[in-house]
Amino acid sequence: MAFESLADRLQNTFQKIRGKGKVNEADVKEMMREVRLALLEADVNFKVVKDFVKKVSERAVGQEVLKSLSPGQQVIKVVQEELTALMGGEQSKIAVSNRPPTVIMMVGLQGAGKTTTTGKLANLLRKKYNRKPLLVAADIYRPAAIKQLETLGKQLSFPVFSLGDQVSPVEIARQAIAKAKEDHHDYVLIDTAGRLHVDETLMGELKEIQQLANPDEIFLVVDAMTGQDAVNVAQSFNEQLGLTGVVLTKLDGDTRGGAALSIRAVTQTPIKFVGMGEKMDALETFHPERMASRILGMGDVLTLIEKAQANVDTEKAKELEQKMRTMSFTFDDFLDQLGQVRSMGPLDDLLKMLPGANKMKGLNNVSIDEKQIGRVEAIIRSMTKLEKEQPEAINAGRKKRIAKGSGTTIQEVNRLIKQFDDMKKMMKQMTNMQKGKKKGGFKLPFM
Amino acid sequence: MSFFKKLKDKFTHQTDTVTDKFKEGLTKTRNSFTGRVNDLVARYRKVDEDFFEELEEILFQADVGYETVEMLIDELKMEVKRKNIQDPADVQSVISEKLVDIYQGASSASVDLNMQEGSLTVILFVGVNGVGKTTTIGKLAHRFKQEGKKVILAAGDTFRAGAIEQLEVWGERVGVEVVKQAAGSDPAAVMFDSLQAAKARGADVLLCDTAGRLQNKVNLMKELEKVKRVIEREVPGAPHEVLLVLDATTGQNALIQAKTFKEATDVTGIVLSKLDGTAKGGIVLAIRNELEIPVKLVGLGEKMDDLQEFDPEKYVYGLFANVIEKGTEE
Numbered sequence: 001m002a003f004e005s006l007a008d009r010l011q012n013t014f015q016k017i018r019g020k021g022k023v024n025e026a027d028v029k030e031m032m033r034e035v036r037l038a039l040l041e042a043d044v045n046f047k048v049v050k051d052f053v054k055k056v057s058e059r060a061v062g063q064e065v066l067k068s069l070s071p072g073q074q075v076i077k078v079v080q081e082e083l084t085a086l087m088g089g090e091q092s093k094i095a096v097s098n099r100p101p102t103v104i105m106m107v108g109l110q111g112a113g114k115t116t117t118t119g120k121l122a123n124l125l126r127k128k129y130n131r132k133p134l135l136v137a138a139d140i141y142r143p144a145a146i147k148q149l150e151t152l153g154k155q156l157s158f159p160v161f162s163l164g165d166q167v168s169p170v171e172i173a174r175q176a177i178a179k180a181k182e183d184h185h186d187y188v189l190i191d192t193a194g195r196l197h198v199d200e201t202l203m204g205e206l207k208e209i210q211q212l213a214n215p216d217e218i219f220l221v222v223d224a225m226t227g228q229d230a231v232n233v234a235q236s237f238n239e240q241l242g243l244t245g246v247v248l249t250k251l252d253g254d255t256r257g258g259a260a261l262s263i264r265a266v267t268q269t270p271i272k273f274v275g276m277g278e279k280m281d282a283l284e285t286f287h288p289e290r291m292a293s294r295i296l297g298m299g300d301v302l303t304l305i306e307k308a309q310a311n312v313d314t315e316k317a318k319e320l321e322q323k324m325r326t327m328s329f330t331f332d333d334f335l336d337q338l339g340q341v342r343s344m345g346p347l348d349d350l351l352k353m354l355p356g357a358n359k360m361k362g363l364n365n366v367s368i369d370e371k372q373i374g375r376v377e378a379i380i381r382s383m384t385k386l387e388k389e390q391p392e393a394i395n396a397g398r399k400k401r402i403a404k405g406s407g408t409t410i411q412e413v414n415r416l417i418k419q420f421d422d423m424k425k426m427m428k429q430m431t432n433m434q435k436g437k438k439k440g441g442f443k444l445p446f447m
Numbered sequence: 448m449s450f451f452k453k454l455k456d457k458f459t460h461q462t463d464t465v466t467d468k469f470k471e472g473l474t475k476t477r478n479s480f481t482g483r484v485n486d487l488v489a490r491y492r493k494v495d496e497d498f499f500e501e502l503e504e505i506l507f508q509a510d511v512g513y514e515t516v517e518m519l520i521d522e523l524k525m526e527v528k529r530k531n532i533q534d535p536a537d538v539q540s541v542i543s544e545k546l547v548d549i550y551q552g553a554s555s556a557s558v559d560l561n562m563q564e565g566s567l568t569v570i571l572f573v574g575v576n577g578v579g580k581t582t583t584i585g586k587l588a589h590r591f592k593q594e595g596k597k598v599i600l601a602a603g604d605t606f607r608a609g610a611i612e613q614l615e616v617w618g619e620r621v622g623v624e625v626v627k628q629a630a631g632s633d634p635a636a637v638m639f640d641s642l643q644a645a646k647a648r649g650a651d652v653l654l655c656d657t658a659g660r661l662q663n664k665v666n667l668m669k670e671l672e673k674v675k676r677v678i679e680r681e682v683p684g685a686p687h688e689v690l691l692v693l694d695a696t697t698g699q700n701a702l703i704q705a706k707t708f709k710e711a712t713d714v715t716g717i718v719l720s721k722l723d724g725t726a727k728g729g730i731v732l733a734i735r736n737e738l739e740i741p742v743k744l745v746g747l748g749e750k751m752d753d754l755q756e757f758d759p760e761k762y763v764y765g766l767f768a769n770v771i772e773k774g775t776e777e
């Protein structure tokens with residue numbers, strides 16, 4: 001289970017705490033251990049994790065979580081808030097020099113995606129800002145690096161400036177900027193060779209280019225799959241060059257991308273863009289909240305929790321849970337629950353937000369017809385108290401009456417009773433699952 | 448101390464450049480890693496929970512991965528209990544022993560490449576984007592060429608801009624033939640051509656490049672399976688090696704990469720590239736431990752001869768050299 005999401009992890013911890021009513025500091029400590037592990041699994045640097053957990057613990061112990069009836073959700077919420085805050089706001093603006101051309105330098109480790117991102121960025125500048133960039137092939141080391149940029153330039157119809165691989169990158173940059181001025185290019189994108197942050201010679205070369213070109217932006221291009229070393233790399237490039245932004249590539253993969261957090265934490269430099277594929281239009285604005293959820297492996301569960309919290313009466317939720325446990329759940333409760341769920345927004349959307357819902361058999365393709373729910377409500381309202389509490393008492397005659405009273409058909413009444421039955425069975429399964437240690441137990445956040 | 452003796456002997460008797468190179472490449476790794484172990488030991492007078500917690504962090508920092516770290520810590524705790532170890536300095540020896548243990552694992556799969564004597568050996572390279580597949584092919588071609596083998600390269604990455612040209616530059620550098628088609632053509636077709644060429648020319652080794660692909664791209668993984676099937680069909684018993692190239696800088700995702708590529712192409716070995724950086728590549732312990740795929744080669748730079756065999760004992764020795772040397776002096 002190397003890749004359980006934080007939600008799953010916390011769920012397991014809460015199983016132990018549940019029933020105790022409130023949580024104490026020791027419980028919080030245990031939850032924090034889960035938070036820590038979740039972040040480590042996501043490749044967040046362990047030092048960053050440490051600081052982070054400390055901060056969250058303080059908030060957790062200070063009231064917010066301890067008093068809550070749903071400590072698990074509270075913890076996730078606090079974690080998410082802190083993560084998002086740490087990640088900073090959205091910043092996808094690209095500098096514009098008042099003395100054109102604006103110069104952008106792409107730097108980073110080998111194979112991170114600099115050349116590809118240079119092409120994508122040029123494409124974005126033209127599409128979104130109507131700019132006319134010049135691409136500069138300043139990687140004279142990697143075999144066919146120039147050819148790679150030229151091919152991308154050709155694909156996109158951008159001119160590529162190159163002096164071959166026998167002229168120093170500094171000289172290439174110098175001549176490229178002169179050429180850009182001459183040809184009235186408003187942007188110059190310099191693709192540099194990949195290098196190790198500890199390679200003094202090559203880092204020195206970057207500093208020289210920087211001094212000469214005086215770039216308005218220096219983007220560090222980082223592979224989203226990077227592990228613990230991301231902090232060293234980012235810190236080192238930042239110290240030596242003074243980064244203005246970060247581009248996180250290959251985020252179309254299935255990595256959690258904890259490097260994003262590490263880099264942000266050690267450099268305080270905004271992540272401006274994310275690479276979402278190999279194609280030239282696969283460059284997107286970076287969204288901190290989405291990244292936070294991704295790192296935690298949670299889909300949009302936070303939005304869901306917020307909605308649930310805003311709409312669900314916690315007293316009722318507790319009562320409901322009790323009823324589910326004891327299987328004394330009635331049609332009245334069902335109605336009640338429907339009302340609460342409906343007040344949270346369109347059901348289709350809610351379902352999509354559930355973690356694991358897409359994996360649950362039968363839930364992935366469900367589309368919920370709101371009108372249908374209206375009819376369900378009508379049917380239940382046409383039941384007597386006895387019928388609501390003891391559905392097994394509903395015989396053929398009663399069914400007929402209910403159908404008539406609700407303006408529906410006997411088939412519909414039958415279907416609802418069947419569904420209600422199934423639901424009870426499912427609840428039983430779920431409560432059993434949660435009692436046992438089985439993972440993958442799934443429950444709505446307000447249960 | 449026999450364990451250290453053995454390790455040290457093995458190491459000190461190998462004074463050739465191979466060893467030095469490996470050691471050099473790992474210096475940064477070793478310094479920081481061992482430095483931290485030593486710091487740790489200095490700070491603790493007792494082997495207690497806090498000690499293990501900190502040790503856990505050192506391992507996490509090396510990208511070893513949660514499951515392996517937990518397992519290692521659990522075993523260490525047991526060992527400490529069993530032997531009633533009080534002094535953290537003694538724990539150091541247990542650590543390195545355990546690491547080598549984990550690495551060796553149950554199976555003793557060889558790190559040697561499966562070369563066919565007197566007939567064509569086909570090696571397929573797979574991996575995610577930008578890890579070093581093409582470069583490793585260049586390096587390996589150089590090595591085989593030096594051994595007097597006839598080598599052909601298959602330009603199976605028809606997708607990425609400049610990929611074919613990159614392999615061609617390597618071909619020129621090393622002095623071996625590259626079989627290619629136009630950019631954008633079907634990689635399986637390129638593979639077919641290359642196999643025919645290799646057979647016709649009586650080549651000893653065919654090194655097959657493929658485009659980088661993220662393991663969650665189902666279609667691209669299918670494409671790779673197809674490429675492999677073509678090889679299987681054209682040369683019985685081939686590919687003789689399917690090498691997954693992993694970037695040592697990669698974190699936990701490398702484990703998923705290994706899992707998925709193994710399922711799709713039956714990976715036989717790993718090339719751990721970019722070990723000349725400061726990343727520790729500890730994820731290979733997890734991969735070895737969970738999937739039993741051995742690391743066969745390590746990349747230590749961008750030049751032709753920056754490729755070495757992976758020696759697990761040396762690798763662990765590299766991580767713990769200072770600790771071990773101290774241990775043997777006693």
Ligand SMILES: Nc1nc2c(ncn2[C@@H]2O[C@H](COP(=O)(O)OP(=O)(O)OP(=O)(O)O)[C@@H](O)[C@H]2O)c(=O)[nH]1
Nearest residue numbers: 110111112113114115116194250275276277576577
């Ligand atoms: N899936 C995916 N692949 C990407 C992305 N960005 C880059 N790549 C791929 O990653 C590989 C390396 O990209 P390059 O642009 O060559 O990287 P680089 O940093 O210029 O490499 P060097 O110049 O060798 O240091 C290529 O196969 C790219 O197609 C991305 O966002 N998603």
Ligand SMILES: Nc1nc2c(ncn2[C@@H]2O[C@H](COP(=O)(O)OP(=O)(O)OP(=O)(O)O)[C@@H](O)[C@H]2O)c(=O)[nH]1
Nearest residue numbers: 110111576577578579580581582659721746747748
């Ligand atoms: N420092 C260092 N760089 C390496 C090593 N191996 C490869 N590289 C560099 O990493 C970058 C990517 O290498 P490639 O061989 O193009 O990687 P690839 O896996 O073929 O990339 P794609 O085909 O785009 O998926 C290049 O700049 C290489 O020079 C290594 O062992 N050490």
Ligand SMILES: [Mg+2]
Nearest residue numbers: 114115139145
């Ligand atoms: Mg490049």
Ligand SMILES: [Mg+2]
Nearest residue numbers: 580581604610
């Ligand atoms: Mg390649």
